[in-house]
Amino acid sequence: MYIPTLDDMLAAHERIKPYVHRTPVLTSSFLNELTGADLFFKCENFQKAAAFKVRGASNAVFGLTEEQAKHGVATHSSGNHALSLSYAAGQRGIPCHVVMPHTAPQAKKDAVIGYGGMITECEPSTSSRETVFAEVQERTGADFVHPYNDPRVIAGQGTCSRELLEQVRDLDAVIAPIGGGGMISGTCLTLSNLAPGVKIYAAEPEQADDAARSFRAGHIIADDAPVTVADGLKVPLKELTWHFVSNHVTDILTASEQEIIDAMRLIWARMKIVMEPSSAVPLATILKNRDVFAGKRVGVIVTGGNVDLDKLPWMNS
Amino acid sequence: MYIPTLDDMLAAHERIKPYVHRTPVLTSSFLNELTGADLFFKCENFQKAAAFKVRGASNAVFGLTEEQAKHGVATHSSGNHALSLSYAAGQRGIPCHVVMPHTAPQAKKDAVIGYGGMITECEPSTSSRETVFAEVQERTGADFVHPYNDPRVIAGQGTCSRELLEQVRDLDAVIAPIGGGGMISGTCLTLSNLAPGVKIYAAEPEQADDAARSFRAGHIIADDAPVTVADGLKVPLKELTWHFVSNHVTDILTASEQEIIDAMRLIWARMKIVMEPSSAVPLATILKNRDVFAGKRVGVIVTGGNVDLDKLPWMNS
Numbered sequence: 250m251y252i253p254t255l256d257d258m259l260a261a262h263e264r265i266k267p268y269v270h271r272t273p274v275l276t277s278s279f280l281n282e283l284t285g286a287d288l289f290f291k292c293e294n295f296q297k298a299a300a301f302k303v304r305g306a307s308n309a310v311f312g313l314t315e316e317q318a319k320h321g322v323a324t325h326s327s328g329n330h331a332l333s334l335s336y337a338a339g340q341r342g343i344p345c346h347v348v349m350p351h352t353a354p355q356a357k358k359d360a361v362i363g364y365g366g367m368i369t370e371c372e373p374s375t376s377s378r379e380t381v382f383a384e385v386q387e388r389t390g391a392d393f394v395h396p397y398n399d400p401r402v403i404a405g406q407g408t409c410s411r412e413l414l415e416q417v418r419d420l421d422a423v424i425a426p427i428g429g430g431g432m433i434s435g436t437c438l439t440l441s442n443l444a445p446g447v448k449i450y451a452a453e454p455e456q457a458d459d460a461a462r463s464f465r466a467g468h469i470i471a472d473d474a475p476v477t478v479a480d481g482l483k484v485p486l487k488e489l490t491w492h493f494v495s496n497h498v499t500d501i502l503t504a505s506e507q508e509i510i511d512a513m514r515l516i517w518a519r520m521k522i523v524m525e526p527s528s529a530v531p532l533a534t535i536l537k538n539r540d541v542f543a544g545k546r547v548g549v550i551v552t553g554g555n556v557d558l559d560k561l562p563w564m565n566s
Numbered sequence: 567m568y569i570p571t572l573d574d575m576l577a578a579h580e581r582i583k584p585y586v587h588r589t590p591v592l593t594s595s596f597l598n599e600l601t602g603a604d605l606f607f608k609c610e611n612f613q614k615a616a617a618f619k620v621r622g623a624s625n626a627v628f629g630l631t632e633e634q635a636k637h638g639v640a641t642h643s644s645g646n647h648a649l650s651l652s653y654a655a656g657q658r659g660i661p662c663h664v665v666m667p668h669t670a671p672q673a674k675k676d677a678v679i680g681y682g683g684m685i686t687e688c689e690p691s692t693s694s695r696e697t698v699f700a701e702v703q704e705r706t707g708a709d710f711v712h713p714y715n716d717p718r719v720i721a722g723q724g725t726c727s728r729e730l731l732e733q734v735r736d737l738d739a740v741i742a743p744i745g746g747g748g749m750i751s752g753t754c755l756t757l758s759n760l761a762p763g764v765k766i767y768a769a770e771p772e773q774a775d776d777a778a779r780s781f782r783a784g785h786i787i788a789d790d791a792p793v794t795v796a797d798g799l800k801v802p803l804k805e806l807t808w809h810f811v812s813n814h815v816t817d818i819l820t821a822s823e824q825e826i827i828d829a830m831r832l833i834w835a836r837m838k839i840v841m842e843p844s845s846a847v848p849l850a851t852i853l854k855n856r857d858v859f860a861g862k863r864v865g866v867i868v869t870g871g872n873v874d875l876d877k878l879p880w881m882n883s
Binding site for chain 2: 273275294295299514517518520521522523524554558559561563564
């Protein structure tokens with residue numbers, strides 16, 4: 250297992266700069282008053298493909314040799330990683346193969362196609378996905394880019410915190426959502442090297458709290474198909490992300506579905522930005538752990554903005 | 567009738583700087599490709615009180631003498647001007663009286679109260695509003711700040727375009743929504759003095775197109791209670807705003823309700839910002855007048871972000 254280093258992150262940043270935005274940091278005096286903290290929202294919802302994942306995906310795509318790149322890249326995902334990898338491959342002008350269950354919503358298929366990805370459908374089971382994915386790789390020779398358990402991806406995600414350190418002085422802590430742990434691992438990689446005094450918190454839905462339970466147990470616990478509105482956060486940790494989480498994270502905090510929805514609505518209403526439910530989990534946990542964050546300068550990673558505008562979660566609650 | 571000057575706008579900018587944001591300018595490669603133009607969105611939805619109107623309101627409030635200020639300010643409005651005047655008065659620590667019909671939505675009353683305004687209710691008729699407003703002024707001695715037909719307000723709104731000129735080089739045109747004409751008048755004041763080569767377009771709902779008809783007729787035409795989703799744009803021009811519109815505007819373009827809603831949804835989906843229907847009218851008109859804007863560098867004023875998140879217009883359409 251290759252653990253990405255500071256140099257990998259710095260090289261990633263140089264490599265991806267032409268293809269990703271240096272996203273802005275927004276503040277809200279209302280939310281600062283409400284939480285007693287100084288919150289600095291790093292807005293990856295304004296990123297290309299509206300997701301931080303374009304950082305890791307671009308690093309993987311543009312790190313390929315010419316020979317490797319000819320065969321394209323491949324992944325299995327129906328979320329932001331698929332969009333991001335399709336975008337990055339399009340920027341390099343190489344194919345991106347995405348294996349998705351035929352039951353995935355048409356909107357998600359359309360989004361991948363809109364970014365230039367090519368979809369191969371599978372049955373909605375892990376065994377079918379693995380079989381079909383193996384066939385695609387065999388046929389195309391495409392390079393597999395895992396959504397998070399890949400050192401190139403983690404090095405890419407680490408560029409987000411590097412920008413945040415340049416944009417905001419004297420941070421006490423950074424908090425980000427945790428699903429598979431790609432963003433948190435990149436954050437750990439960067440901060441443990443460049444700002445080791447900054448505490449790192451991960452935020453997770455109570456209903457998909459496998460990372461929090463793993464953290465307390467001291468080993469990876471994986472849940473089968475948890476259900477949460479924060480649909481980017483359902484996947485389990487893997488060995489590479491576990492390495493960073495177990496070594497560098499101060500704590501993993503959780504929030505209920507209603508707390509996540511309330512925090513999401515509060516951010517939309519007060520900050521006037523569109524972000525997805527996963528991105529609201531950090532604020533939800535800050536609001537219920539006031540004593541942890543009050544008086545502190547806290548970076549909050551807003552991970553993405555891909556949300557169904559026809560079905561906002563507070564309209565069902 | 568006192569016509570505000572460039573010096574009034576420059577003085578306003580110095581006066582209000584501590585109380586308003588220098589809002590960011592956002593771009594979208596997707597929307598640039600779609601329109602063939604380079605669009606620069608000046609995001610007043612990120613402004614204090616989520617509306618450009620805080621510029622004019624703050625200029626009026628902080629321009630009062632100490633003696634005048636003691637008696638506070640007053641207005642009749644149930645929209646962004648009421649919020650903005652309440653905010654500005656709160657910053658100076660003086661009272662703000664708002665006359666509103668008792669039939670106004672509770673959410674709008676709560677918003678005014680949330681910003682520290684004091685509401686006096688009237689019947690939902692012009693005669694009742696005028697009677698009640700006169701009583702409030704008589705009782706309190708408060709200074710009346712009209713939402714747009716006031717030179718202090720227009721000078722304040724003009725600061726938005728001044729920032730835009732500093733933020734974006736070589737603009738060919740600026741487009742903003744038009745209701746009563748306060749923002750457009752401020753834009754005319756600033757650009758006619760500082761950048762007279764920049765064309766000024768106003769954008770209006772077809773269903774409340776009194777300004778467009780006034781522009782063609784050469785005199786003010788006022789409609790009684792037009793109905794449009796762009797609820798900030800229902801009010802008529804007045805003599806002061808007519809002065810600027812008739813002298814400096816290149817054209818007034820209109821869009822249908824569906825075009826406004828589609829443009830609003832497109833901005834939310836692609837730019838990941840929350841803005842109100844009125845703010846989508848400029849993009850709606852740009853999309854249907856491609857030949858006017860293609861190849862041009864166009865500033866687009868996003869006027870505000872106050873919208874009911876429980877009732878988004880595309881959900882009814």
